[in-house]
Amino acid sequence: xxxxxxxxxxxxxxxxxxxxxxxxxxxxxxxxxxxxxxxxxxxxxxxxxxxxxxxxxxxxxxxxxxxxxxxxxxxxxxxxxxxxxxxxxxxxxxxxxxxxxxxxxxxxxxxxxxxxxxxxxxxxxxxxxxxxxxxxxxxxxxxxxxxxxxxxxxxxxxxxx
Numbered sequence: 001x002x003x004x005x006x007x008x009x010x011x012x013x014x015x016x017x018x019x020x021x022x023x024x025x026x027x028x029x030x031x032x033x034x035x036x037x038x039x040x041x042x043x044x045x046x047x048x049x050x051x052x053x054x055x056x057x058x059x060x061x062x063x064x065x066x067x068x069x070x071x072x073x074x075x076x077x078x079x080x081x082x083x084x085x086x087x088x089x090x091x092x093x094x095x096x097x098x099x100x101x102x103x104x105x106x107x108x109x110x111x112x113x114x115x116x117x118x119x120x121x122x123x124x125x126x127x128x129x130x131x132x133x134x135x136x137x138x139x140x141x142x143x144x145x146x147x148x149x150x151x152x153x154x155x156x157x158x159x160x161x
Contacts, residue, residue, distance in 0.1 A: 011128070014121075015117065018080060018083035018113065021059040021117075023147060023151075024058050025084075028054055029054055030052055031055075033047065033049045033053075034053055034056055034088070044098070045101075046095065047091045047092060048095060048100075051087075051091050059083065060080045062080075063077070064076060064080050066080075075121055078124060082113075082116040082118070083117040085116050085120070087113045090105065102159050110144040111137050111140050114136055
């Protein structure tokens with residue numbers, strides 16, 4: 001049992017840059033919308049006002065700082081970029097299917113960032129195993145929900161999702 005607990009803790013540790021990168025934009029945002037208010041060819045906003053320049057940069061910086069503490073700079077940077085990119089990708093998809101910024105797309109809001117983080121993080125050693133990838137996807141759903149409720153309770157977010 002102790003071996004499984006250690007494995008799980010090490011898995012969380014490996015993915016911490018992605019988690020911090022994903023959470024950081026809630027704390028620092030601004031600098032204008034990342035899409036500069038532009039619309040896609042379907043006439044809908046590319047990303048929306050919730051995805052900001054400062055939030056994007058702050059997320060990558062915070063995740064990378066966590067990676068420096070971990071002494072795993074390159075992989076942590078890729079996990080951070082992956083997390084932010086995944087969040088942006090699913091914001092783009094949500095706009096295409098008509099979901100307004102701030103409205104939920106269940107499951108994808110919780111795991112979208114970690115899916116792209118897994119993809120980018122797998123290019124650098126120590127490569128996560130497929131078991132670690134699955135563990136992070138499954139674990140991310142309740143972690144994301146709980147942290148969002150916490151941020152909403154502190155008035156850091158307007159919605160609890």
